[in-house]
Structures are given as structure tokens and as C-alpha cells.
Amino acid sequence: MNSMNLPPDKARLLRQYDGEKKWELICDQERFQVKNPPHTYLQKLRSYLDPAVTRKKFRRRVQESTQVLRELEISLRTNHIGWVREFLNEENKGLDVLVEYLSFAQYAVTYDGDCVENNTEAMMDKSKTWSRSIEDLHRGGTLPAHITGNGITRAGRHSTLRCSTLPIRRTLKNSRLVCKKDDVHVCIMCLRAIMNYQYGFNMVMSHPHAVNEIALSLNNKNPRTKALVLELLAAVCLVRGGHEIILSAFDNFKEVCMESQRFEKLMEYFKNEDNNIDFMTE
Known part of the structure; x- marks a missing residue:
């Protein structure tokens, strides 16, 4: 019962x-x-995140990415809590890998659409951020956390950029292949499964990029993905310090997506998705 991480009411029922x-x-x-x-x-x-992989090899590898993520989501949701802790531990750094893959999967959606249009400087900033995180990942080091008492600071995303030789064109092309699939949606489902555990929820809350990347997933065209993102953001709002974390994430969203005002695109989505009940009720 402990390994199943059951809530008290379900545990009492099972004992009977x-x-x-x-x-x-x-x-x-x-x-x-x-x-x-x-x-x-x-x-x-x-292997999907390896910036040195050739285009041909990337195409071959990424064909199975959605299925891999679906199996991962099932494992995170149904396996005992020890499996989840092993996924998240210091050796595996599962949350770091998942957040970096989410960032890569929606790179083209965020930076190849009407968010920045022809703003090359903004694209360069994103490319530096993404490649810097990949460098950290391949080194096996931890991502730099910039945490305040109430949550993630904006510096947590932008303060330690390093120049990179990663070609923006290759990153965009590879990301375009991924964003046509359901990978962003299933990544968010994986994060929801992690956040169902208190241990995992706390890790997402204190991660320097996780909530920012979840918020940026609102750019996904799938209304189900938008609804799922709002579900997770609402859950963060319910805990102490959660409002500050969400406001910081939307400050980041405003900067990345060149909004004139915070929540501008979110309000647009509410207007455009007024026929989608799931999205509107979230």
C-alpha cells in the first residue's frame, strides 16, 4: 500500500x-x-536530444518517440512510488531530461510561428538556452537552480546563457518533425503523473525551468494540451508560493512570445477556443 501511494480514504477502503x-x-x-x-x-x-546527431539518424530515432513517452507516462502513473523516485533521483535526473525534451519538442512551435515572426535575436536567445541545457545534460551536472523562498525567479531561465555552435536551422528542422506528433501532450501527461506524488510535485515546483516550459506549452495547437497545461498551472496556484511561480512563468511567456501585456495570448486562446468546454472550464 505504501508503494502504491494511495490517499488515506482509498487506503482505508483497501484494508477492509x-x-x-x-x-x-x-x-x-x-x-x-x-x-x-x-x-x-x-x-x-x-538520444533524441543529442545535438550532434545527423538529420537522417534523428529521423530514424524519433519515429518511436511518442510511444516511448506513452510507456513512460504509464510507468510514472502506475508503477510503485519507488520506481518514480528512481526516475527522479540524482543519478537519473529524469525531471531534467523530461523538461529538456519538452522544451525541444515545442521549440519550433514557439519560435517558428507568429510568436516572434522574424525576430532573430529572440530565436538566438532560445537557441542558447536550449543548447546550454543540453550541454548540462550531457555533462551529467545539475541545472542551475535560482530559487527564492516563494518560488522560481525569472533569472532561473535567463541568467546563465552561454554561446553555442548549435545551428538554429538544424534545431528548428528537428523540432518541426517532433511538433507534428503528440510528444508535447504526452510530455505534459508525464509531468502530471509526476506531480501526483507530493515528492514529484515539490521537485517540479523547485525546478528552474519546469513551470516555465509547462506554461509555454500553451502555444501548442491542440486544445486538449492547452486544457491539460491549465490544469497543472491551476494546481501550482493552490499551494503556498504558487501564485508567484505562475506569475513568473507568465512573465517569461510574455518575454519569449513578445506579448505587449501579460496573459495576452491566454486571453486570445479563451476567445478562440470558446467552443471547447474542457479548455474553457480549466
């Missing part, structure tokens, strides 16, 4: 079952769990 029913639940739990260890998924995600 007879031995035969409990054994059936244990067998069901074993049957439906994905057996792969965390490093199996992380190794594949890291």
Missing part, C-alpha cells in the same frame, strides 16, 4: 477487503505495470 480480494489487486498491479527500469526511457530521450 478480504484476503482473496487483496491478492487479486496485487496480481492486477503486477500484471499492468510496465517492467522497464527508468534508465531505459531516459536513454532513448537523451
Whole structure:
């Protein structure tokens, strides 16, 4: 029961079952769990993020990315809490990898659309940020955290940029291949599964880029993705210091997407998606 991370009411209900029913639940739990260890998924995600990979090799690798992410989401949602902790631990750095893949998957959506139009300087800033994070990932070091008592500061995203030789054109081309798939949506689902655990929720809250990247996923054209993003952002608002974190994320959104006012694009989405009940109610 501890490994299933059940809420108190569900745990009380389960204790009332007879031995035969409990054994059936244990067998069901074993049957439906994905057996792969965390490093199996992380190794594949890291291979998609390798900036040195050739275009041809990238096309071949990324064909299975959505399925890999779907299996990862199932594992994060159904496996015991020990599996999730192993995914998130200092050795695997699963949250870092997932956030970096989300950033890469929506790179073309954010910087190749009407967000920045022909603003080359803004694209260069994003390319530096993305490649700097990939360098950190490949070195195995931790991402620099800039945390205040109430949450993530804006400096957490922009303060330690380093110049990179990563070609913007290659990054955009590779990201365009990914953004045509459901990878952004499934990445957000993975983050939701992590945030269902208090341990994972706290890690997302204190991560220097996670909430920013979740907010930037509002640029995705899929209304279901927008609704899911708002669900996660609303959950952050409910905890102490959450409002400051969300405002910081939308400050970042305003800067990245060249808004004249904060929440400008969000209000546009509400107007344009007025027929989508899920999105409007979130």
C-alpha cells in the first residue's frame, strides 16, 4: 500500500477487503505495470536530444518517440512510488531530461510561428538556452537552480546563457518533425503523473525551468494540451508560493512570445477556443 501511494480514504477502503480480494489487486498491479527500469526511457530521450546527431539518424530515432513517452507516462502513473523516485533521483535526473525534451519538442512551435515572426535575436536567445541545457545534460551536472523562498525567479531561465555552435536551422528542422506528433501532450501527461506524488510535485515546483516550459506549452495547437497545461498551472496556484511561480512563468511567456501585456495570448486562446468546454472550464 505504501508503494502504491494511495490517499488515506482509498487506503482505508483497501484494508477492509478480504484476503482473496487483496491478492487479486496485487496480481492486477503486477500484471499492468510496465517492467522497464527508468534508465531505459531516459536513454532513448537523451538520444533524441543529442545535438550532434545527423538529420537522417534523428529521423530514424524519433519515429518511436511518442510511444516511448506513452510507456513512460504509464510507468510514472502506475508503477510503485519507488520506481518514480528512481526516475527522479540524482543519478537519473529524469525531471531534467523530461523538461529538456519538452522544451525541444515545442521549440519550433514557439519560435517558428507568429510568436516572434522574424525576430532573430529572440530565436538566438532560445537557441542558447536550449543548447546550454543540453550541454548540462550531457555533462551529467545539475541545472542551475535560482530559487527564492516563494518560488522560481525569472533569472532561473535567463541568467546563465552561454554561446553555442548549435545551428538554429538544424534545431528548428528537428523540432518541426517532433511538433507534428503528440510528444508535447504526452510530455505534459508525464509531468502530471509526476506531480501526483507530493515528492514529484515539490521537485517540479523547485525546478528552474519546469513551470516555465509547462506554461509555454500553451502555444501548442491542440486544445486538449492547452486544457491539460491549465490544469497543472491551476494546481501550482493552490499551494503556498504558487501564485508567484505562475506569475513568473507568465512573465517569461510574455518575454519569449513578445506579448505587449501579460496573459495576452491566454486571453486570445479563451476567445478562440470558446467552443471547447474542457479548455474553457480549466
